[in-house]
Amino acid sequence: MLRRPRNTILLVLAAASCQIAAAPAPIDPLSTRISLIRDRFVTAVRRCGITPRFVPTIAVLSTPSVIAYDDTQRTIFVGRWETLPPPIQSFFERWAAKDFPGQPPHRLYDQLFNDFLVGHELGHWLADQSIRSLGLDHYDAEIMANRFAIAFSNLRHPMKTGRIVGRFSYLTTLPNPVPPGEDERTWFNTHYESLGRTNPLAYNWYQGRFMAQAWKLRHTGNFCALVKASTDDS
Template sequence: MKKILILMLFSASLSMHAQGKMFKLYHDAAALTADANTVVKDFTVKVNAIAPVIVVTPSAIVNTQPYLIFYSSKSNQVNLPVWREVIPEQKAFFAKLAGSAEEGEKMFGYFFNGFYVAHEMGHALQHASGKSDPNLYRNEYTANTIAILYWRKTGHTQELKQCYDYAKKMVKQLPNPVPEGEDPVQYFNDHYEELGADPYKYGFYQFAQFAKIYEDQSLGDFDSYIKNF
């Protein structure tokens, strides 16, 4: 019994150690892959302890694409971007909104080498449980909610607060892409491909969602949310 308890505590310690390295800019693709996979496995264990729906644990890989970070249900992989491979236009986007190239790199690290790993695992959970929402806006909202609750559960409140501060700063600068008089949810669903191709338009939606969910005082905890999912 003591050996089992020691192994459990050691495993938990390793998990928190790796998670503590997230929310920063990675230059080493191998290190990013290793730490992200620790988060992926921890997320899976925590979900399956409540409801064993993720039968095959996804894997995280470095695969820098214009989408930056995404979950592929076909390969069951979380695809991550490494900064040195990000296209110049996207680097300029982060630098402009953050106020400097250095701060833009930091912002990128917090979101795309940190927060969004759990967001994509939210999509993996949706796929594994057969609960991907045909309403694309709600689908993203759910993934963002799951990610915020997961990072809170794992003690990353300071990192989430920094993400929130960045999100508020970005939303203030980004023009609202929704034409006057149109419903923002319906517009997102109808113009998803167009919005996804423009970081300024898609960024407005994603960061506005983050801020709204973060400020929502009615949210319960991760375990309760997953039980009711």
């Protein structure tokens, strides 16, 4: 009678674990969607004659989050509507009632934060390619990122861009957070690192201002002009 090797079960378990590790991860539709937008943006940058030093990764968070670019991790983080806490979802309900009447708030969130504003964060990523970005304060960097969102949207669906930008008008109706006697730019730059976390209404008021200013500048430079202005270190 042949004796069974004593490590047979271990070998079976090892084989099973290899099969599990090799199994493909489930496809996340949101990650796929954001990745496609990123790829289109990167392709558009290359068509402008600029070769990026790196391409940002995409990470979909399971914790409450909206959207952000992290220059240390070189990653664009996006969030899901379902993970937003009730107060934030209520904020979007009021926003949708003003700027997207007749539509559920999650559609406003999806159109702006999981689509249009990806171009904003990719604008920050592009600035990360160049030392020119060091010359911009936070105030101007946010306006420039919005200019990228608008210019990129014009490449994709120019007839819709104006309507999309119009859906930020609610933010300009929020209370002005700048204390009397303070300078709007200086106050934002001073509190930039903590403002989104400690006073999101104030941060949103500023973003409404920044989007309006970026829209006024839409005819002063197309996508490639913005790309070259942001990456030319000569």
